Amino acid sequence: MPARTTEQKTVLSARAVERTLKRMANEIVELNDGTADLIIVGIQRRGVQLASRIVALIEESEGVEIPTGSLDITLYRDDLQSIGPRPLVGATSLPGDIEGTNVVIVDDVLYTGRTVRAALDELADFGRPARIALAVLVDRGGRELPIHADIIGKRVSVEPGDRVDVMMDEVDGRTAVVIVPAPGEDEP
Amino acid sequence: MLDLRPVLLAGGRLIDPSQGLDEVGDLLVSGGVIEAIGGRIEAAEHAEVIDCSDRIVSPGFIDVHAHLREPGREDVETVASGARAAAAGGFTAVCAMPNTDPVTDNQAAVGFIIRQASRAAAARVHPIGAISVGQRGEMLAEFGEMVGAGAVAVSDDGKPVVSAQLMRSALEYARTFGIPVIDHCEEPTLSHGGAMNEGIVSARLGLKGIPSEAEEIMVIRDILLARRTGGHVHLAHMSTRGSVELIRWGKERGINVTAEVCPHHISLTDERVGAYDTNAKMNPPLRTASDVEALREAVSDGTIDMIATDHAPHHYDEKEREFADAPNGIIGLETALAVSVTHLVETGSLGFATLVERMSCSPARLFHLPGGTLRRGAEADITVFDPKMQWIVEPAEMVTKGRNTPYAGMTLTGRATCTIVGGRIVYKLENRAGAAATGGQPARP
Amino acid sequence: MTNTLGKDLLGLEPLSSEQILLILDTAEPFKEISERAIKKVPALRGSTIVNLFFESSTRTRISFEFAEKRLSADTVNVAASGSSVLKGETLVDTARNLEAMRIDMVVMRHGASGAAQFLAERIESNVINAGDGTHEHPTQGLLDLLTLRDHFGTLAGRRVCICGDVLHSRVARSNIWGLQKLGVDVAVCGPRSLLPNSIDEFGVKVFNRIEEAIEWADALNVLRLQYERMTAGYIPSSREYNRVFGVTRERLERAPRDILIMHPGPMNRGVEIDSDVADGPHSIILDQVTNGIAVRMAVLYLLAGGKPELAEAAKGGSDRRPGSSRMTEAA
Numbered sequence: 001m002p003a004r005t006t007e008q009k010t011v012l013s014a015r016a017v018e019r020t021l022k023r024m025a026n027e028i029v030e031l032n033d034g035t036a037d038l039i040i041v042g043i044q045r046r047g048v049q050l051a052s053r054i055v056a057l058i059e060e061s062e063g064v065e066i067p068t069g070s071l072d073i074t075l076y077r078d079d080l081q082s083i084g085p086r087p088l089v090g091a092t093s094l095p096g097d098i099e100g101t102n103v104v105i106v107d108d109v110l111y112t113g114r115t116v117r118a119a120l121d122e123l124a125d126f127g128r129p130a131r132i133a134l135a136v137l138v139d140r141g142g143r144e145l146p147i148h149a150d151i152i153g154k155r156v157s158v159e160p161g162d163r164v165d166v167m168m169d170e171v172d173g174r175t176a177v178v179i180v181p182a183p184g185e186d187e188p
Numbered sequence: 189m190l191d192l193r194p195v196l197l198a199g200g201r202l203i204d205p206s207q208g209l210d211e212v213g214d215l216l217v218s219g220g221v222i223e224a225i226g227g228r229i230e231a232a233e234h235a236e237v238i239d240c241s242d243r244i245v246s247p248g249f250i251d252v253h254a255h256l257r258e259p260g261r262e263d264v265e266t267v268a269s270g271a272r273a274a275a276a277g278g279f280t281a282v283c284a285m286p287n288t289d290p291v292t293d294n295q296a297a298v299g300f301i302i303r304q305a306s307r308a309a310a311a312r313v314h315p316i317g318a319i320s321v322g323q324r325g326e327m328l329a330e331f332g333e334m335v336g337a338g339a340v341a342v343s344d345d346g347k348p349v350v351s352a353q354l355m356r357s358a359l360e361y362a363r364t365f366g367i368p369v370i371d372h373c374e375e376p377t378l379s380h381g382g383a384m385n386e387g388i389v390s391a392r393l394g395l396k397g398i399p400s401e402a403e404e405i406m407v408i409r410d411i412l413l414a415r416r417t418g419g420h421v422h423l424a425h426m427s428t429r430g431s432v433e434l435i436r437w438g439k440e441r442g443i444n445v446t447a448e449v450c451p452h453h454i455s456l457t458d459e460r461v462g463a464y465d466t467n468a469k470m471n472p473p474l475r476t477a478s479d480v481e482a483l484r485e486a487v488s489d490g491t492i493d494m495i496a497t498d499h500a501p502h503h504y505d506e507k508e509r510e511f512a513d514a515p516n517g518i519i520g521l522e523t524a525l526a527v528s529v530t531h532l533v534e535t536g537s538l539g540f541a542t543l544v545e546r547m548s549c550s551p552a553r554l555f556h557l558p559g560g561t562l563r564r565g566a567e568a569d570i571t572v573f574d575p576k577m578q579w580i581v582e583p584a585e586m587v588t589k590g591r592n593t594p595y596a597g598m599t600l601t602g603r604a605t606c607t608i609v610g611g612r613i614v615y616k617l618e619n620r621a622g623a624a625a626t627g628g629q630p631a632r633p
Numbered sequence: 634m635t636n637t638l639g640k641d642l643l644g645l646e647p648l649s650s651e652q653i654l655l656i657l658d659t660a661e662p663f664k665e666i667s668e669r670a671i672k673k674v675p676a677l678r679g680s681t682i683v684n685l686f687f688e689s690s691t692r693t694r695i696s697f698e699f700a701e702k703r704l705s706a707d708t709v710n711v712a713a714s715g716s717s718v719l720k721g722e723t724l725v726d727t728a729r730n731l732e733a734m735r736i737d738m739v740v741m742r743h744g745a746s747g748a749a750q751f752l753a754e755r756i757e758s759n760v761i762n763a764g765d766g767t768h769e770h771p772t773q774g775l776l777d778l779l780t781l782r783d784h785f786g787t788l789a790g791r792r793v794c795i796c797g798d799v800l801h802s803r804v805a806r807s808n809i810w811g812l813q814k815l816g817v818d819v820a821v822c823g824p825r826s827l828l829p830n831s832i833d834e835f836g837v838k839v840f841n842r843i844e845e846a847i848e849w850a851d852a853l854n855v856l857r858l859q860y861e862r863m864t865a866g867y868i869p870s871s872r873e874y875n876r877v878f879g880v881t882r883e884r885l886e887r888a889p890r891d892i893l894i895m896h897p898g899p900m901n902r903g904v905e906i907d908s909d910v911a912d913g914p915h916s917i918i919l920d921q922v923t924n925g926i927a928v929r930m931a932v933l934y935l936l937a938g939g940k941p942e943l944a945e946a947a948k949g950g951s952d953r954r955p956g957s958s959r960m961t962e963a964a
Contacts, residue, residue, distance in 0.1 A: 072662060075676035075704075075934075086637075086938035089662040125671040391829035392646070394746035394768030394803060399830075464747030508725055510745035512766070 011156055011164075012177035017137070020153040021050070024135055025057035027151045028104055031133060035064045037101045039129075043119055044072040044090040047107040049168040050137055054106060067095035071105070076118035092122070099127040104151075108166035110136040113147030138177055140164050192611050194218040196231035197572060200240025204247055205545040206561040215245055217568040220611035225562055236613075238606060240572055246544040247560050248280025248569035248609065250551035253345070253370075253424055253448060253496035254521065256282075256313070258304060259297075260289025265501040265589050267301060268308035270521070273499070273588035275615035277521040278604025280569035281312035281559055282499075286323070287346035293318035293329040298337035310614045311607070312569070314340040314557060319358045319369065325350050328357060335365045340555055343370035345424055348406055350376060355410060359419030368422040368446065368555060373406035373431070374398075374472065383512045385458040385473040393464065395511060400428040400479070403472055407431045411438035411445050422554070423447040425498050427472040429482035436491050446554050447486075448496040451520060451527035452594065454483045460594055466507045466514035468594045470500065484537045487546060494550045495543075497524045501590025519590040523581060525573060527595065529602030533575070540575060572606035579603055638935050641753040641760040644769035645811040653814055657779050660924070660931035666703055667926055677704035677937055680737040684710045685727070686763070687743040692898055693763055693773075696922070697740050700929035706737075724748065728755045738936065741765075746803075759936040767801050773897055774807030776928040778815065780921045781852060784893055789816030794838075794846040796880065797856030797905055798827040800867075804897045808854055809835060822846035823878060826867045843878045847885065852893040855880050858905045871904045881907045885915060893917050 012020060032038050035058065042051030048070045055066050072090035074080075105119055116134060123132065135151035140158055154177070158164060161182025169175050195217040202225060203210050214229040215222065231237060256270035265273075267284065274282040284301055286292035292301060298315045305313030317334035321327045323344045331342055342362060349355045349371055362369045379402040384390050386397025407423060411434060414421040426432065426447050438445045452470065457477050460468040468474060486492040500517025507514050528547070532538050538546075548571070552560025559569040580599050583591040607615035638652055645653065666674055682701045686694055689712065701708045713727070724743075731739060738759040741749055746766030753760035764770040782788055793812055799805040799821050812819045813836060820838035821828060822845070832839055840846040846853065858874055868874055875881075885892060894906070894916045902908045911918060 075674040080676055080938070086659070086935050088659060089934075091662055092665060121675070125673065126669065386830060388831040388834045391831045391835070392806075394766050394806060396767075397830075463750055505723070505725075509723055510743070510751055511747045512745045 007181075009179045009181075010176055011138075011179055012154060014175040017175050017177065020137065021053055022057055024137075024151050024153055025054045025061070028054065028133075028135060029058060029062060031150060032102050032104075035062055035066060037130065039067050039069065039095060039098060039101045039103050041069040041071050041094065041103055041105055041119075041123070043105060043107040043115060044070055044092075046166050046168050046171060047105075049170045050108060051106040054135070069094040071119055071122055073115055073118035073122055076122045078114060078118065094126055097127060098123065098129050100130045103129040103132045105132060105134050107134070107136050109138045109140060109164050110134070110147070110149050110152075111140050111142050111164075113143045113145035116147050117145055137166055138164055192220060194223070194232055194235040195568075195608065195611070195613065196229060196235045196237045197240045197245050197570070197606075198237055200243045200245035200572060202226065202245050202562065203541055203544050204562040205541055205549050206247065207563060209562070210541055215562065215570070217570070217608060217611045220568055222562055222564055222566050222568050222570075225564060238572070242574065242576070243572050243605060244540060244544075244575050245562075246571050246573070247548040247552070247562050248571045248607065249278050249525070249547040250555075250557060250559055251279050251282040251497050251499070251521065251524070252341070252422075252494060252551050252555055253450075254282045254284060254499040255287065255346075255501070255517070256284045256301075256499075257501060258288060259300065263589075264503050267304035267313055268310070269587070269589050270499070271305055271308040271310035271313050272615075273519075273521045273586065274311035275607045275609070276587040276604070277497075277523070278525050278571040278573050278607055278615075279311050279521060280571060280607060280609045281314060281557060282521070283314045283316050283340060283555070285316050285343060285345045286318040287344075291318050291321075291323050292316075293321050293323070293334075295330065295333035295337040298334045298339045302338045309612075310609070312558075312609060314338070316341045316343050316345075316370065318342065319344040319349060320354065323347055325354060328354070328361060331361055331365055331367070335367060339367070340557060341368045341370055341422070343372070343424070345370060345372040348372050348374040348376060352409060352413065356413050356417060359413055359417040359421060363417070363419045366556065368420040370422045370424050371406065371410050372424050373403045373410065373426075375402045375405045378402040378405070382473075384461055384469065385475045387458055387476060389458045389461060393461065398471075398473055400430050400475065403428055404430040404434060407434045411435070411443055414438070414445050415441070415443045418444065420444045420446065425450050425453065425472055425496070426483065426486075426492060427453045427475050427479060429479045432482045432486040432491055435486070439491065446493045447491070448494045449483050449487055449492045450496060450498045451524045451531070452518065454480055454487060455527050455531035456480075456594060461511075464511040465594070466509070466511055467518060467592050467596065469511065469514055469516055470498070470518050471516040484532060484535070487532060488538045488542065493546070493554055495524065495528055495546045496551075497521055499588070501588055502592050504591060507592050518592050518594060519586070519588050520593075521588060522586050523593060523595050523600065525604055526579070526581075526600035526602040529575060530600045534601060568608055568611040570608040571604055572608075573602060573604045575602055577601065577603045577605075637938075638932075640757075640936070641749070641762075642771050642932055642936060643749045643753060643760065643762045643765075645771045645774045645807045645814070646769065648814070650814040650816075653775070653778065653811060656775055656928065656931050656935065657782060659935055660775075660779055660927040663927040663930040663934070664924070666930070667923070672703050673705055674703065675705045676934055677701070677706040680704075680706040680937060681735070682706045682708050682738045682740065682933070683731060683736050684708060684763075685713065685731075685739055685741040686711070687713045687741070687748075688764070690742055690764070692922075693742065696925045697761075697763060697772075697929050700926050700933060701740075703926070704930055704933055706933070724751060725755060728752050732756045732758065738933065761932060761936065764803055767803050767806075769807045770803040770897075771807050771811075772925070772929050772932060773804050774811040775932070776921055776925045777804075777808055777854060777895060777897070778811050779924045779928055780895065780917055781893070783920065783924070784917060785851070788812070790818070792818045792820065792849055792851045793854060794820040794822050794840065794850040794852070795854045795856065796822045796843065796846060796878065798858055798862060798867075799823055799832065799856070800827045800829050801859070801862070802856050804854075805856060809837060820846060820849060824868055824874075827862065843880065844884060844887070847880075847888045847892060850892055851890065852895060853880060854895040854897070855906045856897065857899065857901055871901070875904050879903075879905060879907060880910050882909045882913065885910060891915065895921055897921070
């Protein structure tokens, strides 16, 4: 069996992320049959950056500014009691009444599906959209709940211990999608 | 008592300030008295020989201030358990304060204490009678009858004598019987509601404080009244630097004032209250480092004449409550010697001879009690103690029924190893791990 | 940055500045929840919280109750009376009973200083001090800090004067410690009979006249004057108190800068503070009330996560063990 590399592997470069987001933006508009009643909500933290990029791309191509919002799902996590010290809660802010709108949730990585489940619960506390769709930059499989993404940037196949990191200029100083392998057996 | 075995205390350091004695030698007890002292003594075949090498042999310690809680609160201490605790602490005699329930303010009550003490057959117990009937601060109790029944002093301790007129009368009347009037010095309007010393610690903890002046105002009042009346006023549990200065003033003028200090006031400050520890709550409260320093100097130079314990056991449930609601008081009979050795002798404030003077000779002399000497022919009330033994204070192992001590878990130096009252051994430290009182009683139920 | 507060919140004195900032930063996103139509998040769903109030208090109790319910916790209010001696059940027994009912958290207000510590030492549940005697009222101190931060931006170097009965005030103590830890210059102002004798050792400036305090401060935190102080002889009358120490519009007009006015409530209008000041443009008193809920939600949220052993138990699937008694054997 070949030795596993412990090096990070770049799956999407900055340029590749740009291209992918452009396609995703087009798919969002296509899925919605236009821009009417469309709201894009990013999940803290990097989902928010992705959402604002997507909104900028839609404005470029359609000439319409889509209302954006951000959602922090920390308080809706199903594992809140057992994670020990509390993570800081980020900002949640929605653009007005979401009643009857078409909401697209944007997140960086779709994995177990629990984050999206929490986001759905939280949105429900704000109102009743006509439809909610999910757009993710990376789908890494490994679902623990029956959740699927309507719009997917890239599918990757990874081992359970691996991490898929999405980096955004605004937060990390560069843009890329990287796979960080799990530490090997003889490593400390 | 007639068929007591003689006891030979061999090779101890004999310290007896009443004879100016401080030398290594033997001491023979026979027939309830000190038969011979000093040098090498040959004992009879049947004598019990106790090896006192590395020990100090002194006249028995006398505690002029303890609360034995009987009658009324036998759940917390009795004359018997208190007398045994005293013996375990090296005391051959203890004076019992009258704030019992009912108050010990008449001859029958005094007689009861005397009888209970003789049944206990441990340390001697000298009753103190109340100054006022019921300790209500209104009418004088019958000093004469109480003294006749065995009372050695009068006090309303637990409470101050608020009325200066009553204090004056008490001092004058007590002169008739040659007994001291012991006052718990506390000006009640200043101390009202207070739970600890007034200072930065009480301000931080949000507890109402008792200022030093509450004590000092009554100290000077009592000293002035003693001057006016010629009576003997004894100031209980002194706790402040100001009080020390006032006592010095009084003594310089030849006023008949004597004073005691408790071991906790020369070893702990108000910081010990820490996070609201009710085992550090007593009245007068623990004060500041400056007060501790002044009190140590005073014990050393004799401004303060004696060390007394103010032994005040309380039930666990009573202390296990919010600080302001908890009763005042800590136990002290079994830690007094060790605290004094650790915080007075080991700190260099005084030597063992002075310590024995303050714990035995002065109480006997100033309160006219038997004991306080190892003279030939004197009653054999003797304390043997190890001045270097280190031990950890374990409340659960104490002889007293009380467990309320701020020294729990602390390591102290100095421990009584053998206590003899009237020629009879009433306490022997059996082993290093714990104490087993002789007399056949278990340590606690 | 420490992101735990330990098991309990008993006061601000034991906290580090990092911990205080953690609470304030955590409170920020919680403000928004009170603006939603559905003012609820499931963060503490299934938690049982008892509000154990030995002293009556509408404002603080309601604030805590809203904070708890907005986090989806189940709350029970217990109004107990007076000291243990009077009411017949000791605080120890109350503590044990709560523990036997598997309460997750207790919010307690009690008339004895040190009562919250007493309870916290004896039960495994989280204990939040909602005011113990004259000792501390940490959530009040925290909401005061948050409100000041909202208005000032940064706290370090600001000047805050606490006016009134500092001697008997737990709000004053919590404020003094909280403000000092965040680098604020703290002063107190009041009649000497209502300041602790050792106030100089607290590291605060002392003003004897309200005019001096107004001249100096960026913000005043005005404390309520209680009627009992007159009957106990600390000061002669509320009329004189208002004449000499009252925060009035005339006095504020002479202030060299825009002073913020705070008050923990409830106010004695016309005594320590005049109505036109309390309702005037400088007053941020209502902001304090709003922030109170966010701060309390933040505290509940942070304390509920402070049990790593729960995380271990959750992984192993074991049940939570009953609390152990902390007492030694009785005599």
